[in-house]
Amino acid sequence: MPEGSQAIELRGVVKRYGELVAVAGLDLSVKPGVCFGLLGPNGAGKSTTMRMLTAQSIADEGEIEVLGHRLPRESKQARMAMGVVPQLDNLDVDLTCRQILGVFARLYRVPRAQRPSAVQRALEIANLTARADTIVRDLSGGMRRRLLIARGLIHRPRLVLLDEPTVGLDPQVRQELWTLIDGLRAEGVTVLMSTHYIEEAERLADTVAVMSAGRIVAQGTPAQLVAAHAGREVVEVYGPPARLAQIEADATANGWRHRRSGPAVAVLGAEDLNGEAPEGVRRPANLEDAFVALTGQSIE
Numbered sequence: 001m002p003e004g005s006q007a008i009e010l011r012g013v014v015k016r017y018g019e020l021v022a023v024a025g026l027d028l029s030v031k032p033g034v035c036f037g038l039l040g041p042n043g044a045g046k047s048t049t050m051r052m053l054t055a056q057s058i059a060d061e062g063e064i065e066v067l068g069h070r071l072p073r074e075s076k077q078a079r080m081a082m083g084v085v086p087q088l089d090n091l092d093v094d095l096t097c098r099q100i101l102g103v104f105a106r107l108y109r110v111p112r113a114q115r116p117s118a119v120q121r122a123l124e125i126a127n128l129t130a131r132a133d134t135i136v137r138d139l140s141g142g143m144r145r146r147l148l149i150a151r152g153l154i155h156r157p158r159l160v161l162l163d164e165p166t167v168g169l170d171p172q173v174r175q176e177l178w179t180l181i182d183g184l185r186a187e188g189v190t191v192l193m194s195t196h197y198i199e200e201a202e203r204l205a206d207t208v209a210v211m212s213a214g215r216i217v218a219q220g221t222p223a224q225l226v227a228a229h230a231g232r233e234v235v236e237v238y239g240p241p242a243r244l245a246q247i248e249a250d251a252t253a254n255g256w257r258h259r260r261s262g263p264a265v266a267v268l269g270a271e272d273l274n275g276e277a278p279e280g281v282r283r284p285a286n287l288e289d290a291f292v293a294l295t296g297q298s299i300e
């Protein structure tokens with residue numbers, strides 16, 4: 001990869017499914033060595049973008065480069081150089097962890113003599129050493145997801161794509177995976193991760209691109225996104241429905257940024273409202289406030 005170039009570069013990428021525009025002109029640059037989070041609600045186009053980066057899906061328009069390889073022409077080279085962890089678990093349930101990792105070591109051309117140590121290393125990273133000879137059918141959901149990640153790392157890729165790495169997992173397992181992903185970044189591996197979990201993006205990503213309806217609507221560090229789109233402080237007003245409706249009407253009339261937040265109305269950028277802000281609970285603005293402001297979507 002030439003000096004100074006991006007690990008991933010997309011320019012004007014469009015993907016249509018019949019009438020539906022799944023990705024609507026995407027520009028994206030991912031620098032080497034960062035953990036980049038693609039954050040968006042379901043249907044935003046995250047998985048479609050990920051599939052185009054592995055050339056499982058071909059863009060209708062635009063240009064894509066991965067590790068200096070132009071897609072789809074050089075998709076084979078690009079695929080060999082990166083690690084891919086799909087959203088859906090496609091593991092063969094009759095094979096053991098060791099067998100699966102062995103198959104992928106061969107597929108990714110790890111030299112024969114190095115395969116046992118590559119398998120051992122992947123098992124260690126994924127904390128599956130004790131389960132090396134367990135068949136997939138007998139693994140828990142969290143272990144299967146860790147095996148899927150180990151499989152994507154078997155050839156020590158410099159770039160790893162993770163599509164919704166913790167979707168459907170319980171909070172404790174999610175924490176384990178976060179530790180694993182954070183460890184990759186610490187080793188200098190470039191990570192592109194998609195997620196619809198705000199906390200996941202906030203915890204892991206150096207840079208977050210918020211995706212909505214096939215486009216990037218904002219990009220920056222989590223702190224930059226919060227400052228730009230939700231301000232510093234939020235006032236949450238609780239009360240009976242009529243009171244909340246009144247606050248929403250006032251907010252609209254006064255041009256205050258606001259949203260429903262569970263049983264409350266949250267007024268964003270309260271620090272700029274001087275004496276005008278309604279009475280309520282003050283708290284620091286967070287990435288969820290920015291996400292809702294940007295995408296118009298509530299969470300879950």
Ligand SMILES: Nc1ncnc2c1ncn2[C@@H]1O[C@H](COP(=O)(O)OP(=O)(O)O)[C@@H](O)[C@H]1O
Binds near residue numbers: 021041042044047
């Ligand atoms: N193979 C497909 N055929 C038709 N529509 C698709 C296909 N894959 C995705 N879509 C549609 O494209 C849009 C984006 O989907 P997707 O990329 O899966 O979003 P995300 O991963 O952000 O949830 C959705 O409206 C989805 O229904």
Ligand SMILES: [Mg+2]
Binds near residue numbers: 047
């Ligand atoms: Mg998806």
